[in-house]
Amino acid sequence: MAESNITSDFHLEVGDHGHDDHHHHEQGFLQKYIFSQDHKIIAKQFLITGIISAIVGITFSALFRLQLAYPDTAFPFLESLLGKWAPGGIIKPEFYLAMVTMHGTIMVFFVLTAGLSGTFSNFLIPLQIGARDMASGFINMLSYWAFFISAVIMFLSIFIETGPASGGWTIYPPLSALPQAIPGSGLGMTLWLTSMVFFIASGMLGAINYITTILNLRTGGMTMDRMPLTMWAFLLTAILVVLSFPVLLSAALLLFMDRLLGTSFYLSDIFIGGEVLHHAGGSPVLFQHLFWFLGHPEVYIVLLPALGISSEVISVNSRKPIFGYKAMIGSMIGIAVLSFIVWAHHMFVTGMNPFLGTVFMLFTLIIAVPSAIKAFNYITTLWKGNIRFTPAMMFAVGLVSFFITGGITGIFLGNAALDIPLHDTYFVVAHFHLVMGSASAFGLFAGVYHWFPKMFGRMMNPRLGYIHFWFTFVGLYLVFFPQHFQGMGGVSRHYYAFTEFSFMAEFLDLSKFITYAAWFTFVGQFFFLFNFIYSIFRGKVAPANPWKSNTLEWTTPIKPQHGNWPGEIPSVYRWPYDYSKPGLKDDFCPQHIPDEELDYEDGFEPPKPVKPKEPAQTEGSKE
Amino acid sequence: MDAQSLLSLTKWLLVFIFFLVIYSMALVLRLKKIDPFKEWNPTKINGGLMMLFFIVGTIAAVWSSAYWFPKFALVLDPASEHGVSLDRMFWRTMIVSIAVVVVTHTILFYFLWRYQDRPGQKALYYPHNNKLEVIWTVVPAIVMTILIADGVRNWHDIMDPDEATKEASIDVELTGRQFQWDIRYPGVDKELGQAHVKYISGANTLGLNFDDVKTHDDILATELHLPVGVPVHVHIRSMDVLHSPTLMQFRVKMDAVPGMPTNFYFTPSVTTKEMREIKGDPEFEYEMSCQQICGGAHYNMRRVVVVETMEEYQKWLSEQKAFYTTFKEMNPGMDEGKTADAGDIKEIGTLTSTN
Ligand code: HEM
Ligand SMILES: [Cu+2]
Ligand SMILES: [Cu+2]
Numbered sequence: 009m010a011e012s013n014i015t016s017d018f019h020l021e022v023g024d025h026g027h028d029d030h031h032h033h034e035q036g037f038l039q040k041y042i043f044s045q046d047h048k049i050i051a052k053q054f055l056i057t058g059i060i061s062a063i064v065g066i067t068f069s070a071l072f073r074l075q076l077a078y079p080d081t082a083f084p085f086l087e088s089l090l091g092k093w094a095p096g097g098i099i100k101p102e103f104y105l106a107m108v109t110m111h112g113t114i115m116v117f118f119v120l121t122a123g124l125s126g127t128f129s130n131f132l133i134p135l136q137i138g139a140r141d142m143a144s145g146f147i148n149m150l151s152y153w154a155f156f157i158s159a160v161i162m163f164l165s166i167f168i169e170t171g172p173a174s175g176g177w178t179i180y181p182p183l184s185a186l187p188q189a190i191p192g193s194g195l196g197m198t199l200w201l202t203s204m205v206f207f208i209a210s211g212m213l214g215a216i217n218y219i220t221t222i223l224n225l226r227t228g229g230m231t232m233d234r235m236p237l238t239m240w241a242f243l244l245t246a247i248l249v250v251l252s253f254p255v256l257l258s259a260a261l262l263l264f265m266d267r268l269l270g271t272s273f274y275l276s277d278i279f280i281g282g283e284v285l286h287h288a289g290g291s292p293v294l295f296q297h298l299f300w301f302l303g304h305p306e307v308y309i310v311l312l313p314a315l316g317i318s319s320e321v322i323s324v325n326s327r328k329p330i331f332g333y334k335a336m337i338g339s340m341i342g343i344a345v346l347s348f349i350v351w352a353h354h355m356f357v358t359g360m361n362p363f364l365g366t367v368f369m370l371f372t373l374i375i376a377v378p379s380a381i382k383a384f385n386y387i388t389t390l391w392k393g394n395i396r397f398t399p400a401m402m403f404a405v406g407l408v409s410f411f412i413t414g415g416i417t418g419i420f421l422g423n424a425a426l427d428i429p430l431h432d433t434y435f436v437v438a439h440f441h442l443v444m445g446s447a448s449a450f451g452l453f454a455g456v457y458h459w460f461p462k463m464f465g466r467m468m469n470p471r472l473g474y475i476h477f478w479f480t481f482v483g484l485y486l487v488f489f490p491q492h493f494q495g496m497g498g499v500s501r502h503y504y505a506f507t508e509f510s511f512m513a514e515f516l517d518l519s520k521f522i523t524y525a526a527w528f529t530f531v532g533q534f535f536f537l538f539n540f541i542y543s544i545f546r547g548k549v550a551p552a553n554p555w556k557s558n559t560l561e562w563t564t565p566i567k568p569q570h571g572n573w574p575g576e577i578p579s580v581y582r583w584p585y586d587y588s589k590p591g592l593k594d595d596f597c598p599q600h601i602p603d604e605e606l607d608y609e610d611g612f613e614p615p616k617p618v619k620p621k622e623p624a625q626t627e628g629s630k631e
Numbered sequence: 632m633d634a635q636s637l638l639s640l641t642k643w644l645l646v647f648i649f650f651l652v653i654y655s656m657a658l659v660l661r662l663k664k665i666d667p668f669k670e671w672n673p674t675k676i677n678g679g680l681m682m683l684f685f686i687v688g689t690i691a692a693v694w695s696s697a698y699w700f701p702k703f704a705l706v707l708d709p710a711s712e713h714g715v716s717l718d719r720m721f722w723r724t725m726i727v728s729i730a731v732v733v734v735t736h737t738i739l740f741y742f743l744w745r746y747q748d749r750p751g752q753k754a755l756y757y758p759h760n761n762k763l764e765v766i767w768t769v770v771p772a773i774v775m776t777i778l779i780a781d782g783v784r785n786w787h788d789i790m791d792p793d794e795a796t797k798e799a800s801i802d803v804e805l806t807g808r809q810f811q812w813d814i815r816y817p818g819v820d821k822e823l824g825q826a827h828v829k830y831i832s833g834a835n836t837l838g839l840n841f842d843d844v845k846t847h848d849d850i851l852a853t854e855l856h857l858p859v860g861v862p863v864h865v866h867i868r869s870m871d872v873l874h875s876p877t878l879m880q881f882r883v884k885m886d887a888v889p890g891m892p893t894n895f896y897f898t899p900s901v902t903t904k905e906m907r908e909i910k911g912d913p914e915f916e917y918e919m920s921c922q923q924i925c926g927g928a929h930y931n932m933r934r935v936v937v938v939e940t941m942e943e944y945q946k947w948l949s950e951q952k953a954f955y956t957t958f959k960e961m962n963p964g965m966d967e968g969k970t971a972d973a974g975d976i977k978e979i980g981t982l983t984s985t986n
């Protein structure tokens with residue numbers, strides 16, 4: 009049954025019959041684990057690549073934090089690790105910037121975009137809407153492999169002679185365009201751009217697949233207003249990707265041309281290395297507009313999946329419906345739309361016309377309203393709940409805390425006048441590390457702890473999870489909260505050392521403290537890493553529905569095979585958030601069980617049977 | 632092996648042994664199927680820890696804020712006129728923010744502690760409440776509107792000062808290059824002469840156009856001197872990559888963009904001397920930094936800023952020599968007002984790289 013569905017339905021859509029036979033026979037190792045077209049395997053590939061990227065990215069930060077804490081101290085081990093980039097154990101200023109750039113790029117794009125959205129969109133979309141796989145398994149596979157190539161190129165660039173890109177993750181030209189300006193802008197930058205081209209391709213391939221699948225392959229009864237909030241979050245994220253990544257591609261291509269063909273899109277009137285360059289008429293500000301047209305949606309591409317995951321996790325573990333389901337969807341749509349018209353709040357003091365500043369200030373502060381709605385709704389979901397502190401739940405509520413503390417500083421930065429002093433200080437660093445970095449990382453962790461049983465058929469050890477949570481939650485606050493203080497003291501971003509200015513030197517002690525906290529957090533991550541790897545092989549075997557959750561993914565076999573459900577795909581009879589519904593014996597009520605089959609409390613009059621709503625597309629009910 | 636390294640070796644050995652002991656204990660417990668934490672109720676513990684985190688965290692936040700408060704030079708003791716209203720707005724926003732964070736976190740952590748899973752407790756089925764939702768849409772919207780109104784006004788005042796201010800202002804030019812700031816004053820004619828990279832030659836690394844007589848009295852300085860109480864019109868240029876001249880104490884920042892001159896108006900209101908008294912630090916100097924990543928020595932683009940009385944300023948200015956005069960002395964053969972053709976620029980440019 010399942011098999012026939014696969015062949016008859018989605019491979020016809022792809023029009024790619026050549027691949028059908030893979031599904032009928034025993035698959036070889038290559039087909040099954042490497043060039044897999046199964047969304048669950050692809051999700052795991054994204055996750056594991058994301059985790060490896062995170063290890064690299066976080067290690068960089070642990071190293072450059074050493075430099076910030078001890079600007080004049082030699083660490084001999086750095087020389088053995090970094091070679092000529094740290095002669096005598098002291099990191100060179102150029103390589104400090106290279107490490108910061110790599111850290112930012114890897115964390116934002118590889119870990120929190122591909123690792124988060126790539127993993128959970130792939131894993132959850134078919135399982136939660138009741139589909140056998142993505143609309144196109146083949147495109148899905150391409151999406152992963154484009155990401156893989158992108159990651160390989162980026163990691164290779166770390167090892168080249170002139171070092172990796174060093175202009176910050178926002179790669180503003182002319183710094184990123186001129187190898188004379190910094191060594192990392194040579195081959196390193198070329199590789200950065202090449203890597204991003206693959207990354208953008210990966211994002212686009214993934215996103216069109218997610219959108220198509222959610223819109224077309226929902227099972228019987230799964231109307232849009234019965235989808236879990238995770239689905240809404242992934243759908244909106246994918247739409248943001250489709251609309252914004254092409255702009256980054258064009259920005260990157262023009263930069264390529266300026267670098268390689270001598271065009272002048274971003275360059276003008278430059279005197280460097282004792283030479284006047286021929287470039288004339290270009291504008292560095294143009295690049296910033298293009299970059300942030302992607303860049304601001306990108307921060308929501310990173311955050312929305314985390315918000316979706318935490319909505320689901322918080323509802324399940326407080327045993328309560330998510331409060332204000334429609335408002336949650338509405339505010340996510342609001343955020344998604346607004347995120348396209350606020351980009352220039354990153355550019356208030358770049359010399360852009362001040363009138364534009366006013367317009368962007370208005371839109372930017374409006375975006376705080378849907379964000380506030382979300383925060384309040386999370387909190388109300390907890391009210392009078394029956395809260396179970398699973399590790400996933402702890403990370404989800406940690407996310408809410410970070411989202412508030414980090415988001416609130418957006419109100420300062422979004423105010424153009426206040427941004428004059430605050431721009432490019434540690435205040436901004438604190439803002440986005442809390443609201444984007446920490447909150448999204450917590451979304452990622454919550455997702456892994458919550459869906460690990462579905463991914464690997466085993467449970468993660470909850471105690472190690474709690475230890476991991478407390479290390480990370482306390483650690484991240486200790487790292488990023490004091491950075492507000494540094495920002496309010498005027499300490500600048502992207503500084504190799506705070507020793508040259510007296511007002512910054514006052515914060516050296518605090519800088520040391522932050523570095524200790526960063527290492528503390530870093531060490532805590534090993535609890536996760538160990539738990540993750542250990543539990544894949546030796547964890548307790550998972551029960552069918554370990555969290556007593558309503559959503560469809562828990563109706564599959566414990567380790568779902570290709571096609572997800574061995575028999576028919578279940579139909580859906582209600583929204584996914586009926587937890588603790590009065591009159592029911594259980595405190596949950598899976599979406600796929602019709603009203604008349606539920607277990608009611610004695611003396612409770614069950615409602616009359618209702619026919620499932622007409623599904624969007626009768627994919628599941630056809631069988 | 633000296634005592635020092637022996638000591639550090641022992642330290643590592645002890646750590647290693649510590650982990651071995653823990654590991655073997657875990658193995659034994661596992662083998663004997665003993666769970667030493669069986670009695671522990673993770674929900675209770677974590678619920679309690681959440682409360683503890685909130686209480687300790689709040690105390691730590693308050694204490695550390697108070698401790699560092701005197702050092703918040705970016706938002707205290709403004710040294711410019713617009714800085715006063717900016718700082719006022721900052722602290723107003725801060726009060727709103729602290730209120731929001733404290734209230735939401737108090738509720739959040741209270742709920743986490745209060746509503747932890749208890750036997751026999753059933754959650755309340757409470758999917759929505761339109762009235763509540765309208766309230767917390769409207770209230771933030773109103774607060775935002777107030778903040779926006781304040782912000783727009785300030786932004787406008789700073790970016791587009793009135794004509795009187797513009798009239799009264801003195802000009803000064805800041806040019807960023809890897810890795811220093813060039814400071815140019817207009818000299819007696821009070822007008823900055825024309826400059827462009829195409830006029831760069833020899834020691835004239837700023838690219839002053841000597842055909843434009845207005846450049847002849849322009850002064851290059853190594854410190855930024857400003858008279859107190861007089862509006863300053865800062866003209867900002869970059870020679871190579873983006874920079875961002877930042878006069879932190881004056882709440883001034885604007886990117887330097889190659890090919891696109893930018894500018895900023897501000898009025899210094901506190902002299903260096905007065906600020907030394909306010910800070911109680913006789914060594915205090917105003918400092919100018921760069922806050923847009925520009926390369927290896929980005930962290931080190933420092934210039935001292937001196938704010939003084941008009942008399943002191945004028946005295947200082949009169950002691951400076953016009954750059955054109957110095958340049959002529961260095962190039963005795965040079966024709967009056969003649970510069971290289973554009974065609975020679977590359978060659979000449981290379982000569983200047985010793986700078
Ligand atoms: C309450 C809503 C928010 C407002 C009003 C806001 C406003 C701003 C503003 C104005 C800046 C630029 C600051 C500067 O460079 O001077 C900024 C930076 C940033 N924000 Fe937000 N933000 C908000 C929420 C978020 C969220 C939810 C995320 C991520 C999920 C985020 C991520 C970032 C990042 C990554 C940067 C720094 C980019 C960089 O310069 O490297 N912000 N924010
Ligand atoms: Cu933004
Ligand atoms: Cu700089």
